Amino acid sequence: MVFSSLIFLFLFLPIFLIIYYLVPFKAKNFILLLFSLLFYSWGEPVYILLLIFSSIVDYINGRLINRYHDNKSKKKIFLITSIVINLSLLGIFKYSNFIVDNINLLGFNIHIPKIALPLGISFFTFQTMSYSIDVYLGNVKAEKNFLNFMTYVAMFPQLIAGPIVRYQDINVELKKRTINFNGFCEGLFKFLTGLFKKVLISNNVGYLFSLISSSSSISLLSAWLGIICFSLQIYFDFSGYSDMAIGLGKMLGFNYPQNFNYPYISKTITEFWRRWHMSLSTWFRDYVYIPLGGSRCSKIVNIRNILIVWLLTGFWHGASWNYIIWGLYFGIILIIEKMFLKKLLSKCPNFVQHIYAIILIIIGWLIFAFEDVNLLRFYTGKMFFNSMIIDNSFIFYFKNYFIFIILGIIFSTPIVNKIKINKITKIIVGIIYLLLFIISISLLVSDSYNPFLYFRF
Amino acid sequence: MKKIVSIIVSIVILGFLILFLVLPKKTFSANENRYLSNFPTFNLNNILNGSYMTKIEKYVEDHFPLREEFLNIKTNVFKLVGMKKQNDVYFGKDGYLLQEFLQEENSDRIIRIVNKFAKANSNVNINFLLAPTSIYIYNDKMPYKIDISEKDTIDKYKNELEVNFIDVIDSLINNKDKGLYYKTDHHWTTYGAYIAYLKFCEVYNIVPNEYQFITVNENFYGTLYSKVIDKTLKPDTIEKIIDDYNYDVYYDEEEVSNTMYSDKYLNEKDKYSYFLDGNHALTTVVNNDINSNKELLIIKDSYANSFIPLITRHYKKIHVIDPRIYNKSINDYIAKNSISDVLFLYNVLTIDKDLGILSINS
Numbered sequence A: 001m002v003f004s005s006l007i008f009l010f011l012f013l014p015i016f017l018i019i020y021y022l023v024p025f026k027a028k029n030f031i032l033l034l035f036s037l038l039f040y041s042w043g044e045p046v047y048i049l050l051l052i053f054s055s056i057v058d059y060i061n062g063r064l065i066n067r068y069h070d071n072k073s074k075k076k077i078f079l080i081t082s083i084v085i086n087l088s089l090l091g092i093f094k095y096s097n098f099i100v101d102n103i104n105l106l107g108f109n110i111h112i113p114k115i116a117l118p119l120g121i122s123f124f125t126f127q128t129m130s131y132s133i134d135v136y137l138g139n140v141k142a143e144k145n146f147l148n149f150m151t152y153v154a155m156f157p158q159l160i161a162g163p164i165v166r167y168q169d170i171n172v173e174l175k176k177r178t179i180n181f182n183g184f185c186e187g188l189f190k191f192l193t194g195l196f197k198k199v200l201i202s203n204n205v206g207y208l209f210s211l212i213s214s215s216s217s218i219s220l221l222s223a224w225l226g227i228i229c230f231s232l233q234i235y236f237d238f239s240g241y242s243d244m245a246i247g248l249g250k251m252l253g254f255n256y257p258q259n260f261n262y263p264y265i266s267k268t269i270t271e272f273w274r275r276w277h278m279s280l281s282t283w284f285r286d287y288v289y290i291p292l293g294g295s296r297c298s299k300i301v302n303i304r305n306i307l308i309v310w311l312l313t314g315f316w317h318g319a320s321w322n323y324i325i326w327g328l329y330f331g332i333i334l335i336i337e338k339m340f341l342k343k344l345l346s347k348c349p350n351f352v353q354h355i356y357a358i359i360l361i362i363i364g365w366l367i368f369a370f371e372d373v374n375l376l377r378f379y380t381g382k383m384f385f386n387s388m389i390i391d392n393s394f395i396f397y398f399k400n401y402f403i404f405i406i407l408g409i410i411f412s413t414p415i416v417n418k419i420k421i422n423k424i425t426k427i428i429v430g431i432i433y434l435l436l437f438i439i440s441i442s443l444l445v446s447d448s449y450n451p452f453l454y455f456r457f
Numbered sequence B: 001m002k003k004i005v006s007i008i009v010s011i012v013i014l015g016f017l018i019l020f021l022v023l024p025k026k027t028f029s030a031n032e033n034r035y036l037s038n039f040p041t042f043n044l045n046n047i048l049n050g051s052y053m054t055k056i057e058k059y060v061e062d063h064f065p066l067r068e069e070f071l072n073i074k075t076n077v078f079k080l081v082g083m084k085k086q087n088d089v090y091f092g093k094d095g096y097l098l099q100e101f102l103q104e105e106n107s108d109r110i111i112r113i114v115n116k117f118a119k120a121n122s123n124v125n126i127n128f129l130l131a132p133t134s135i136y137i138y139n140d141k142m143p144y145k146i147d148i149s150e151k152d153t154i155d156k157y158k159n160e161l162e163v164n165f166i167d168v169i170d171s172l173i174n175n176k177d178k179g180l181y182y183k184t185d186h187h188w189t190t191y192g193a194y195i196a197y198l199k200f201c202e203v204y205n206i207v208p209n210e211y212q213f214i215t216v217n218e219n220f221y222g223t224l225y226s227k228v229i230d231k232t233l234k235p236d237t238i239e240k241i242i243d244d245y246n247y248d249v250y251y252d253e254e255e256v257s258n259t260m261y262s263d264k265y266l267n268e269k270d271k272y273s274y275f276l277d278g279n280h281a282l283t284t285v286v287n288n289d290i291n292s293n294k295e296l297l298i299i300k301d302s303y304a305n306s307f308i309p310l311i312t313r314h315y316k317k318i319h320v321i322d323p324r325i326y327n328k329s330i331n332d333y334i335a336k337n338s339i340s341d342v343l344f345l346y347n348v349l350t351i352d353k354d355l356g357i358l359s360i361n362s
Helices: A004-023 A027-042 A048-066 A072-105 A121-137 A146-156 A167-175 A181-213 A220-253 A269-277 A280-291 A299-316 A321-346 A350-369 A373-384 A390-411 A414-418 A421-445 B004-024 B042-048 B051-062 B065-079 B107-120 B150-160 B167-173 B188-202 B225-229 B263-267 B304-307 B309-313 B330-338
Strands: B089-091 B096-099 B124-129 B165-166 B211-219 B236-241 B247-251 B255-257 B282-287 B295-300 B317-321 B341-349
Touching: A004 B004, A004 B051, A027 A048, A027 A146, A048 A072, A048 A121, A048 A146, A048 B042, A072 A167, A121 A146, A121 A280, A121 A421, A146 A167, A167 B211, A181 A220, A181 A390, A181 A421, A220 A350, A220 A373, A220 A390, A269 A321, A269 A350, A269 B150, A280 A299, A299 A321, A321 A373, A321 B282, A350 A421, A350 B089, A421 B004, A421 B065, B042 B051, B042 B096, B096 B225, B107 B124, B107 B225, B107 B330, B124 B150, B167 B188, B167 B330, B188 B211, B188 B236, B188 B304, B188 B309, B188 B317, B236 B309, B263 B309, B295 B304, B295 B330, B304 B309, B304 B341, B309 B317, B317 B330, B330 B341
Parallel strands: B124 B165, B124 B341, B295 B317, B295 B341
Antiparallel strands: B089 B096, B211 B236, B247 B255, B247 B282, B282 B317
């Protein structure tokens, strides 16, 4: 089930919330867990066992690490057990097909069945792993109550697409949280913001990108328009989903960490990665980069650390070479920025810095967008070496999707936050939200509309 | 403000939840021309493979309250922000909906098959009439210029078919101010068919009849309307011609009627089926008021339905086969009946997309 669907908005969510608000506090986690398991099994009726298994493993390891907190070698064993099991789950269910395919390229002939990627596995394994590590490091005490722990892992708002919530972020709220009308309103508002990002912007610019990238003749301007649309799509999709998750969390009394902070206004790539998918980059910083020695070591080791982190970040996004290249691409830019470029850039005018960053980001998305190398090469050719600068299709695309692209660009920046808040603007924003809500529903309804012209000829 | 918005949104959500639960469920969607989904039956297998849940989602979507009103909102909001195309339909000027001409994919196969058919039936006189669609004739109504390959496709058929080709494009273009295509439907109007009829008569050496046109319905929302659901559009008018000859009409060799028009469809969504009772596998029209013994076989799609009443007065008997539904051998049919002429009548989009014509040799 996805948040931006009629069944979630009009059935699952209201029924869940009514029950959740009505039951006494003691039963709330149980109800939340129950509905979360229903939510997950809606899309993955079998893989839910995996989610439960991963929770049990880390619950037990967490408790064992806690018990032997004075015995360094013993608690290390349990930490390693947790990490090995979680990474094995990822390895088997996310990467095995990719790894075997590549080994076979070397002349081997190994056959394994095609494994479908379990929903949200990249997120929940990272959450449970961070838990074990944090218990090991003494950052947080192990959770004794399995119900609470399982609720933490399976909680439906952030289960499928983040943000990656660490146990220490919400361990207090798992036991004691304020649930009130104010939180409900704040949360619903945030949720609606995310819904609009996804349904109104992301889906539409995403449709245009798929239209352009699947076309056989692409003019230079269309190619650029397409990749700009993809950049907007991925931001509005992902940050919209995070907003919906954070909003839902608020409605339930949880405060999840912020995940996006206007990444496209960055002046450097270093800054971009402090603003993009923040819960993931801090995860890699805290659990990979710093344990490896971070930057408090020789230059060479530091460069090695950066490359390892970005290789892994890329690979985390998908089991395909383009994601690895995409990660390393950013790793290398970050190293160059660290060595001298950042200093140099800071002397340039602001707009030069913005253009520098956004172009590198867009080229990054180009690598990200195409898993198929041939398609990537074809599309890149259309962007840079193309004698057809403009064609009728471009004008058509541009005129039809102009509003979505412009809105996408405007809302990629914090410009609207500059509007003074007074009585009148508040009323206007309220009316706009209600209108956008109705429009969003009509878009969701129209997705389900399938006229069959020739059904009866 | 956040509180007021939240309260209103909550009420709307709860309201729709209740409406969804209590409203009676429709079984058929006329605009979509399809049956709406049923609530799935409970079964462990369906749950384990996820199809049970997918079907429930589909069910919720299909029976969502005020579905068409929401579609209308979406269409008009999109139109407002400059989106001039939805579901492959362009919003043209003057209320014209224009269906996108999709690049042809099957013309080589179709041409080969028709040429084969012509070889097998070399004793009859075969003509081929390929109608353009409204996006080509009414290109000036397009919201903006786009490249369409429709003319190239028609020319390809014209050049490569080894039968006589009736080219109606120029006549249609010269008469475009007379409303040759419905604005909300993908068919041509009776007058559009009449222009093709004049060209047909020229080829067949027939003196065309001067028909009088009368309106039979003024509330026709066609298939293109169904694709976009835009309640600001005005309906089309359906006309028929006045012909005082007496006919016997046989649908699928059974039902007998004395008219080629089925009034009952004028009260339904699918009003174009007024002509020749929609699509039948085999229709025969016998003219009781003519001395000639000419018999014509028409192999066709639905464009022919409004065309056929124009030519029946010139033939003793007209046989109409829709190969999408007719599952017997057409060659046998020709051999068994005293058919001297065969006319293929298709529109250039349908012929390539539904591919019923591929079965004419089997």
